[in-house]
Amino acid sequence: MSSQHWIKILLLALPLSFLAACSSQPKPGTQIDSGTTAAIENNSEQLIKAAEQAREPKRSALYLKAANLLISSNPQEAVSLLSIVNESQLTAADNNLFRLLNAQGYIKLNQPTTAKAWLNAVDYNRLPSQLQRKFNLLSAQLAGLEGQYQIAINILSQALDNPSTPKETYTQLWDYLLQLPTEELELLLSNNTNPAMQPWLELADIYRTPSELSQQLAEIASWQMRWINSQANKNLPASIIALQTTPAYKPAHIAVLLPLTGPQGAAGGAVRDGLLAAYYSSFSRTTNITQPELTFYDTEGQNPAALLTQAQAEGAELIIGPLRRSVASDALASQTSVTVPWLILNQVSEAGFEAPIYQLGLSSESEAKTSAQRAWEDGYRSPIILAVDSEWGQRVAESFNEEWVRLGGETITPYSYKSNGDYNSSTSEALLVNGSFKRANSLSRLLGQKVEYTPRRREDIDMIFVAGSPSQGRQLKPALDFYFAYNLPVYTISSMYSGQVDSIQDRDLNDIRIPLMPWFTERSNLKSSIQSSWRESQSALAPLYALGADAWRIYPRLEQLAQSDGAKMYGLTGMLTISPTREVNRELSWQYFRNGRPSTLTKEASLNPDFKIDVLDIQNQEQEGI
Known part of the structure; x- marks a missing residue:
């Protein structure tokens, strides 16, 4: 199937009047000779200065040249320059370039609707071959921006046989295969x-399949032998090169610090068992490699700093844990002499650390930031926050708020609800429905007679972020629907999913958008092995089993992930990357509840929601004045 076919599927026709409206008529100036233009051809600042003094059509041609130079490094300025180009003064060839650059700029500015309009206005058949390749790449980028990765891959795949295919095409293809x-x-x-x-496809499958590092490297080497003359082998992704060239860390002795007794014993035991499952799985696959010695230290009632000192004295070359945030904080506050890599199983400091300290955790606060990012990407700008009235709920609400402000939004005053309180009262207050009642009652008293009215919710919001447990969510969502918020998208974090499919109870969570770890959304041999060995891994402890498994699998790759841009590890807790501050970031899978079950939430669906209310008679609700 040709790339043009896929592009036609992607692009929707929009009137050219929309595009023409984006251009304005410049004022004429003095004429610039061709010799001057040639001298400043590769200097955007000089081109802009020359354009300001030029007459049409040279003026618009110079602005177009300047925008072309700036489009990659400064798309905002490039788009601003294009907005003052007089399209009617351009040649047919420059007219096509003008539209192509606008599309490129708006793709880079994450404005797919506008980009699609400009790209659709390009006359593809009149483009020279080089710009046709650029058109195809932009079409793929637009599809990727909208989450249509298969379409993006199909477009790019048509160019793989062409010897003049630019490196950027291969880089983009690899990125979409990973997404x-x-x-x-x-x-x-x-x-x-x-x-x-x-x-x-084979290389992406090898890279994405969770496995022991040595096994993965062997599979990549075998792949290279099979495809030695392929463009894929000649244009190896940077993440593959980093995997092959960065030495794996191979400690002979690993200390694991976990709460194995006391109130947190079950949680610590789940992490331990997940780690051991990954340990034995890797050992069964790589019998020719000596596995490190494991020593477990129970942190319950112990001085964590003393345990760190003891572990190093007993020969530990890697430390994993502690699990509890308070214990890890105490260890960090008291310990100044950790000389071996240390993977803390929680997120203790947002500022992060320098090597050799890393953080890997299942922080709700990080997930709240993820929800803020997704809602912002989906185009929402006016949220409210509804979080359970607890220290945890306050932390989650603050994290969402902080990220929202960082993204460019305004500070949000959060609303709270009691964990066992009146959900109707809390939601009606957050939606300002109570104000509707009060205004009607005031008017009734003023007129001295009963006033017929329809209660309404506030109209100054476009989305809702909620934080709570599954049982709380099952009461919150129906209450939000009841108080007229049935057409607002609701975002949450993974705490609102029990981890077990329950289509009857979770029907009340329908349409809620939630980020979940791959443990809950994808098949995995290791997960199946864990579930068959430990029944508790199918309970609320499931994420901790996944955390233990990922802690084992990631430690040999810590330096490789930290040093290489774009390097990822596909784990059970998420797609894992490491920030410059040594924090392991988890990219989760976005889902929404459909018929009581988590289903994949595409970016396209996020931008074009189709809300369906199953059990809510709004007309009857309004007539009764509820």
Whole structure:
């Protein structure tokens, strides 16, 4: 299937009057000779100065040249320059370039609707071959921006046989292959008919399949032998090169600090068992490699700093843990002589640390920031926060708020609800429905007679962020629907999912948008092994089993992930990357509840929601004046 076919699927026709409205008529100036233009051809500042003094059509042509130079490094300025270009003064060729640059600029500015309009206005058949390749790349980028990764991959795959295909195309293709849901990648791999795509699909499958590092490297080496002359091997992704060239950390002795007794014993035991499951799984696959010695230290009632000192004295070359935030904080406050890599199983400091200290945790606060980012990407700008009235709820609300402000939004005053309180009262207060009642009652008293009215919610919001447990969510969402917020998207964090499919009870969570770890959304041999061995891994402790498994699998890759941009590890707790401050970031899978079950939430669905209310008679509700 041709790239033009996929592009036609992607692009929607918009009237050219929309595009023309984006241009304005410049004032004429003095004429610039061709010799002057040639001298400043590669200097955007000089081109802009020359344009300011030029007459049409030279004026618009110079602005176009300047925008072309700036489009990659400064898309905002480039788009501003394009807005003052007089399109009617351009040649046919420059007119096409003008539209193409506008599309590129708005893609970089994350404005897909406007970008789509400009791209659709380009006359593809009149583009020279170089700009046709650029058009195809932009079409793929637009599809990727909207979460349509399969379309993006199909567009780019048409150019893989072309020897003049730019490096950027391969880089973009690799990125989309890593973003594609696992099931879709497997489907592409099994149904592929494009020989040039086969090595890319196989490499992505190897890279994304969680496995022991030594095994993964062996599989990549075998892949290179099979595809030695392929463009994929000649244009290896940076993450693959980093995997091959950064030495893996191979400690002979690992100390694991966990609460194995006391109130947190079950949590610590889950992490331990998940880690051991990954340990034995890797050992069964790599029998020719000596596995490190493991020593477990119970942190319950112990001085964490003393345990760190003891572990190092007993030969530990890597420390994993502690699990509890307070214990980790105490250890950090008291310990100044950790000389070996240390992977803390919590997020203790947002400022992060320098090597050799790393943080990997399941922080609700981090997930709240993830929800803020997704809501912002989806185009919402006026949220309210509704969090349970507790220290945890306050922390989650503050994290969402902080991230929202960082993104450019305004500070939000959060609303709270009692964990066992009146959910109707809390939601009606947050939605200002009570104010509607009060205004009607005041008017009734003023007129001295009963006033017929329809209660309304506030109209100054476009989304809701809620934080709580599954049982709280099952009461909050119906209350929000009842008080007229049924058409507002609701975002939350993974705490609102029990971890077990319950389509009856979770029907009350329908349409809530939630980030979940791969443990809950994808198949995994290791997960299946853990679930068959430990029944508790199918309970609320499930994320901790996943955390233990990922702690084992990530430690050899810590330096590689920290040093290489774009390097990822596909774990059970998320797609893992490491920030410059040594924090392990988890990219989660966005889902929404549909018929009481988590279902994949695409970016396209986020931008074009189709709300369906199953059990709510709004007309009857309004007539009764509820």
